[in-house]
Amino acid sequence: MINKVSPDLASAVSAVQDGSVVMIGGFGDAGSPTELIHAVVDRGVSDLTVISNNAGNGLVGLAALLNGGAVRKIICSYPRSSHSVVFEELYRAGRVELETVPQGTLAERIRAAGAGIGGFYTKTSAGTPVANGKEIRIIDGEEFVFEAPLKADVALVKAQTADRWGNLTFRLTARNFGPIMCMAAAHTIVQVRRIVPLGAIDPESVVTPGIFVDTVVQVAEPMSERTAVIQERAYP
């Protein structure tokens, strides 16, 4: 029998260890797996490398993980925002390493890892400082930059609905990096609002097939990071 449903958040994130490379879904607060991140904060792990589009807001979610000193390095496309205070302080103090990647290159590197592709050439970043030190190849007369796949030990993702096989649906723009991160990690952990019986998700509506998912945990009413940031709430 296949049952990927975990009884609680603490057991769900037990795969996260010191030194793990952790993908975290979400674009800003949309799709941020806030409760899973907080469960990782509670584990007290350190030396993490985090791969995420942004670098957290306020004092919750990814910002809470950074604030607790758990993160050694972050790989992202856009670390700056009006509320990315924790990241900026750590970065300026030299306490967190940053690798900035163009957003589409970040997405494709993740997808490539999940699809078993050993990298790809893209026109993105050609002629810019981001291409420095990377292999350049001329294809059809245009300059392309080689980018390597980006894989992770663990992915933390938020979705809308799952069944016990790990089939997922997403909601609106909370989908963003979720489906590709599910593919690219050795162990994918997903928090969902609802867990439904097998067969309750129309097979034509499955966005991420369960083969890409290892652990599912229900968080029926996830917190609003947007509200938490406005109210200046902190975790823990």
Added chain:
Amino acid sequence: MTTFGPKGLSVPQMAWRAAQDIPDGSYVNLGIGMPELVADHVPTGREIVFHSENGVLGAGPIAGPDEEDEELINAGKKMVTLVPGAALFHHADSFAMIRGGHIDVCVLGAFQVGTNGDLANWSTGGSDAIPAIGGAMDLVAGVKRVVVLTKHVTKTGERKLVETCTYPLTGQSVVSRIYSDLAVIDVTDGGFVAVEILEGLSIEDLASLTGGPLRPAPGIVSLAPPNL
């Protein structure tokens, strides 16, 4: 605050001008900030589909108080709506649309545009600046037509249209046209060419606020937006 140069178009007027050039049926990506306003000025009768790189085709207006949903945002992380016919997808598909040449037009902001169409809009290169790239490098690499919406000079009077960009590049020779508060300028092999110029502003005055060679187009006309 001191302002430099002549009083040019308002920001809504600049957005209006850029919107006039977007053909019916286009798929369009708007950069964060000022370019987002272009969506408010699409001429009546044109059907234009707005792409947001976080996974939306058919992004509609900013959500009203009763429509707000934190899981429906645009690339600027503002809560938006969907128009009938909208589609949602993940990030790799979204950037396949961008890199694969499926998006017709993108309108971006700029720190600097070079006479050769080079664009710098992600970092001023300062030692304490936090580098944040977002989707700009993918957009300029893949979108069919890249145009820039920007004030002609900075708040401190520095030129933004320059002979050669001094800030780190977003892309090389990517910009086709610039909509500023003073002019509409094409980027050509022969440098900047003004096709429309603010009423009452001379080409010499415009050239003095522009780095690199600038010449008037043979059929140059006045830039005449409505009051906005």
